Amino acid sequence: MEKDAEGFYAPAPAAPEASSSTPPPPPAAELTTAKTEVTEATTDLIKSTFDVSVTLADQQANPTSPLHSVKTFEELGLHQDLLKGIYDMGFSKPSKIQERALPLLLANPPQNMIGQSQSGTGKTAAFVLTMLSRVDFSLNKPQAICLAPSRELARQIMSVVVAMGKFTPVQTEYAIKDNLPRGTTNVTAHIIVGTPGTMTDLIRRKVIDVSEVKVFVLDEADNMLDQDGLGEQTLRVKNMLPRSHPVQIILFSATFPDNVRNFANKFAPNANKIELKRNELSVTNIRQFYMDCKSEEHKYDVLVSLYHLLVIGQSIIFCQHRHTADRISQRMTAEGHKVASLHGAKDAQERDTIIDRFREGKEKVLITTNVIARGIDILQVNMVVNYDLPLLNERDHGNRNDVRPDIETYIHRIGRTGRFGRKGISVNFVHDKRTWSQMEQIEQATGKHIVRIQTTDLDTMEEQMKKALK
Numbered sequence: 001m002e003k004d005a006e007g008f009y010a011p012a013p014a015a016p017e018a019s020s021s022t023p024p025p026p027p028a029a030e031l032t033t034a035k036t037e038v039t040e041a042t043t044d045l046i047k048s049t050f051d052v053s054v055t056l057a058d059q060q061a062n063p064t065s066p067l068h069s070v071k072t073f074e075e076l077g078l079h080q081d082l083l084k085g086i087y088d089m090g091f092s093k094p095s096k097i098q099e100r101a102l103p104l105l106l107a108n109p110p111q112n113m114i115g116q117s118q119s120g121t122g123k124t125a126a127f128v129l130t131m132l133s134r135v136d137f138s139l140n141k142p143q144a145i146c147l148a149p150s151r152e153l154a155r156q157i158m159s160v161v162v163a164m165g166k167f168t169p170v171q172t173e174y175a176i177k178d179n180l181p182r183g184t185t186n187v188t189a190h191i192i193v194g195t196p197g198t199m200t201d202l203i204r205r206k207v208i209d210v211s212e213v214k215v216f217v218l219d220e221a222d223n224m225l226d227q228d229g230l231g232e233q234t235l236r237v238k239n240m241l242p243r244s245h246p247v248q249i250i251l252f253s254a255t256f257p258d259n260v261r262n263f264a265n266k267f268a269p270n271a272n273k274i275e276l277k278r279n280e281l282s283v284t285n286i287r288q289f290y291m292d293c294k295s296e297e298h299k300y301d302v303l304v305s306l307y308h309l310l311v312i313g314q315s316i317i318f319c320q321h322r323h324t325a326d327r328i329s330q331r332m333t334a335e336g337h338k339v340a341s342l343h344g345a346k347d348a349q350e351r352d353t354i355i356d357r358f359r360e361g362k363e364k365v366l367i368t369t370n371v372i373a374r375g376i377d378i379l380q381v382n383m384v385v386n387y388d389l390p391l392l393n394e395r396d397h398g399n400r401n402d403v404r405p406d407i408e409t410y411i412h413r414i415g416r417t418g419r420f421g422r423k424g425i426s427v428n429f430v431h432d433k434r435t436w437s438q439m440e441q442i443e444q445a446t447g448k449h450i451v452r453i454q455t456t457d458l459d460t461m462e463e464q465m466k467k468a469l470k
């Protein structure tokens with residue numbers, strides 16, 4: 001059975017329905033909005049009434065920024081067709097991680113890579129360009145496999161493969177639930193992107209022949225290797241890869257906690273490593289706030305009172321449990337607010353529709369769980385609300401009062417805003433001693449101050465938020 005990013009086991013897949021392997025169109029369209037440095041980047045930052053003073057060009061010129069680079073894409077050794085794809089997406093200069101990782105990733109003989117860089121700094125392009133660079137397009141067999149923790153992220157990665165590979169003859173296929181047309185017996189695509197359970201299943205049933213695979217990528221690698229999460233299934237995929245030739249293993253994430261770093265070193269032996277220090281983990285362009293709520297019920301009232309701020313750009317509200325996401329979205333909808341909810345208990349087709357509508361801006365507020373805490377890249381999201389703080393698995397702790405915050409998930413959640421140098425804000429709801437202490441632990445672990453905003457003073461709150469987004 002397939003465990004998903006929320007840590008639940010998904011129900012056994014229903015009979016696969018015929019559906020297309022087309023990645024969601026919106027991300028590609030969104031990507032094209034990044035355009036050239038000064039002018040269009042400015043208009044692309046935050047589509048809101050707020051003034052935006054920092055441009056992408058400013059940040060790429062700043063040596064301390066994770067977006068800074070001294071090289072051009074031409075100098076990174078990429079094929080002409082891929083350069084065309086990159087420029088077609090509106091990228092003009094590599095980010096720091098792209099500049100540092102790409103020469104190592106593309107060198108021959110291929111070497112493994114463990115790469116860490118803050119959320120929203122362009123890791124996807126680094127591994128997608130590597131996959132595209134290593135494929136022999138004259139051979140109609142899978143040659144690169146990429147795993148991600150959720151179908152939403154797999155679909156987004158695919159949209160980047162398709163956009164960057166636009167000027168190549170690349171063929172792609174998904175290994176996500178309910179996606180392969182019924183009766184498919186042999187996948188001939190060059191690049192396969194999917195989730196570990198479905199990928200294992202398709203390889204085991206020999207629908208995907210891995211004999212020619214030469215690149216194996218794990219996005220959100222710490223999550224994919226975590227033994228409490230997806231680790232077991234990911235290892236299963238690795239163990240099915242050929243031993244007759246070397247397979248380049250590429251692990252990327254914004255976080256690599258110590259407990260998985262050791263396993264990562266074994267999983268990708270002798271890897272080149274690009275690492276961040278603990279205090280560099282989260283980007284500085286996300287301003288963090290908290291609101292002191294009186295009770296669980298008061299959290300709901302505060303969220304409702306924030307609604308007009310949530311819809312200035314787009315917002316993601318994170319809850320710990322699926323039923324909370326459903327309950328608050330049903331309540332808000334009944335009270336006349338327009339919100340959508342997304343979690344792992346919804347069926348595949350519905351999940352695709354919900355995230356695509358959100359990407360297209362048809363919904364402005366998305367209430368969700370950890371299922372989309374990682375990787376999801378929607379530039380217009382300028383606010384993240386932690387309705388519930390992320391917690392480490394409660395079952396691991398006898399005493400409920402001693403449940404520790406999940407620092408990595410926190411960093412990934414707030415990283416859904418502030419993409420590629422844009423401004424963003426995050427707001428944590430705390431409502432008792434326990435949640436207060438959890439937030440303090442987050443503050444300590446990340447080394448970033450979280451500023452209080454009064455729940456009663458909506459005008460000040462609006463002012464503070466406008467200031468933060470400027």
Ligand SMILES: Nc1ncnc2c1ncn2[C@@H]1O[C@H](COP(=O)(O)OP(=O)(O)OP(=O)(O)O)[C@@H](O)[C@H]1O
Pocket residue numbers: 031034090091092093094095098117118119120121122123124125253254374375376377379415419420
């Ligand atoms: N060189 C570039 N120039 C302009 N925009 C870029 C460049 N590289 C990436 N981007 C854009 O930056 C955004 C964030 O990139 P990406 O999703 O790859 O981040 P990430 O590092 O994988 O983040 P996360 O850790 O959250 O998964 C995307 O919208 C992407 O199109």
